[in-house]
Amino acid sequence: MPKTAQAQALIPHALQLDTAKLEKQGLGLAQEAAQLGQFQQFELALPRAKLASQLAPRNDKVWFLLGGLQLQTKNYDAAIASLNQAKSLNPKNADVLFALGSANFQQKKYAAAIENYQAGLKLKPKDPEGLFDLGNAYYMVGRLPDAIAEYNKAVAQDPKFWPAINNIGLIEYEQGNVDGAIKRWRTAVTIDKQAAEPLLALAVALYAKGDRQQGVTLGEAALRIDQRYGDLDFLKENLWGDRLLSDTKQFLELPRIQAALEQRETPR
Structure with missing residues (x-):
């Protein structure tokens, strides 16, 4: 017989993979990816999560993790594909459905x-x-x-879920219920004194209503917490309506607020 017969006989052995071992490796990679994702290290997390999905393709949690990372990096089509795979493997995972909702909302x-x-x-x-x-x-x-x-x-x-209280205020302000909105934002700020969004909204509303000194003081405090809220486009992304945005635009042009925006945290 030709000598090549022995080589041909070895081929099946090379393809006999230990699927349980591979899946275990995949889950280990998924754990690493999850930890990296928590630290916003998406460039390192994504390749691990993708490989994990290949090594453990029947694990819905791995696909959910991959979809979540793709969602974080705004790769929405890929995220939806991964999340749908997770959904097909486990239709009863509510968090997958919420993540799919987020992917569609972002688009x-x-x-x-x-x-x-x-x-x-x-x-x-x-x-x-x-x-x-x-x-x-x-x-x-x-x-x-x-x-x-x-x-x-x-x-x-x-009861401490202040973003929902904040957003009721956003709606009330657009509907002309300024006092109702102010009350909501005061409540939100009481719950979380480091919540820049309701603090700035409260500042703008108070200033527009005539309480200018307190409005400016609170506005400066809000922008010290998070200067992103000095960007009208960012506020629009956070569902601020036209009336509040118009009042905020005027508020942000005030000299003291401009000075607060120009301040940058100095390196230690």
Whole structure:
């Protein structure tokens, strides 16, 4: 017989892979990717998560992790594909549905986002963040009473969930209920004194109402906490409406507020 027969006989042995061992390695990589993701090291996390999904393709948590990292890096199409894979492996994971909602929301596909959030809440009806996200999606399609209802549900589940209280204030301000909005933002700031968003909104509202000294003082404090809130585009991304944005634009042009914006944290 030709000598090559022995070489041919060796081929199947090279293909006999220990799938259990490979899956274990994949889960180890997924753990590393998750830890890196927590530290925003996405360039290191993503390749590990992708390889983990190849080594452990039947593990829905690995696909969920990969989709979450892709979502963080704004690779929305890839994120949706990964999250749908996770969903197919485990349709009962509400967090996957919430993440799909977020991916669609980020792409302004609000109807799809609403559907995802609603599906997730059927599985996890008391999830404050899921309720909040559904409220935001309703807000974006103009269903304001529905948005407020979801925000209130979120607060009912977690009384310290200030973003929902903050966003009720955003709606009230646009509807002309300035005093109601101010009350909401005061509550939010009381819950978290380092929350720059409600603090700046409160500052703008007080200034526009005539309480200029307190408005400017609170505005300076808000911008010391987080200067991103001095950017109107950033505020718009955070669902600030036209009326509040118009008042904020004038507020940000004040000399003391301009000075606060120009300050940068000096290196230690």
